[in-house]
Amino acid sequence: PWAHLAIMDEGLEKQDALVKVEHPIMNERKHINGTVTMDVPLISMFAATNVSIEEAVDGKAAYIDRYHLRFKVGYPDDEEMIKEIRRVTRARRKGLEQGTTVTLKELAAAQKEAMDVEISEEVDNAVGKIYKQCLGRGIIVSPRRLAQLDPVVQAKAWLRGRTKADPSDLRVFEHALWTNECDIEPLQNIIDKEAKSQVNQALELLQDVEGMKTKWQGVAHGDAKRATIAADVKKHVQQL
Known part of the structure; x- marks a missing residue:
């Protein structure tokens, strides 16, 4: 109970009694020993296991959910x-x-700086879209878990030297939202689509327009393809 960092070997093979002991430590940083409750200075807990989450999740879903x-x-x-x-x-x-x-x-100073990183509305909108698409794919993500992951997103932005998180920082969700291994690839596809800042999306649209310009120059005057290309350019400009 005096550790700041803990590494649990075979972390998903614990008996229920031990899981109950660790719950208040992970949730509230409290260790309950009989009638005595102690404050715990724990910063982070890590676990290594050879058991898949699918095999271990029975009866331990809430415990596993605490590992971000x-x-x-x-x-x-x-x-x-x-x-x-x-x-x-x-x-x-x-x-x-x-x-x-x-x-x-x-470490405490870095943690404070990371917690001061701003979460933009753009990030919240992207998280909502990721949540909806996950449900559509049958990937179950609890709203509680999404809320708890804010510090992870803030830390990602801080490590990149920024004081405001943008959707690109949500790529860390690839390592946070899956439970079944078969969900990893579709989850990556969902996040890859949504974890793009408005700047990156604009740059991609501009690159597309540049490619259309090249196509336009390669099409003869009067060719019907020019009208199609022009319509595509107009659509991209509207998105910009």
Whole structure:
């Protein structure tokens, strides 16, 4: 109960009694020990497991929902990653320090800055569209979970050096909204469509218009195709 960061091995194979102990810690940062309730300084909890979420979800849906990000990790397929794993393992055997050290004070300061990042109306509109499309595809996402993911979106924007989140920061939802592995690909398609800022959408439309200009120049005067291209250009300009 005194840890700031916790890593749970085989995190989805817990007995119900242990899950009940962890619930108030994850939700309220409170540890209940008999009649004594203690404040817990926990910042984040991580879990690693070989059990799929589909297998573990029975009776533990609320518990699993508390883990905001989910990553399916396979064996590395990159040579540089293999070399890095070997390097880190050798250094660990020698007792050498690895990675970058971040103090709790620095982490708290970064957390405060991230929480000050503004969530734009454009982001809220995109989240609503993602939610609706997920339901249409049979991907169940609780409204509570979507609300809880605001800090993740803010952190994504902060890491990119911005003080205001835009829809491109919603790409992090690819690692947050799925429960069944078969939902990962359709979810990525939904988010890819909606997680575009208005600036990016405008740039794409301008690129399309530039391509139409090239087509126009390649079509002879009087050709009926010119009218079709002109109609497409008009449509894109209206969208802009």
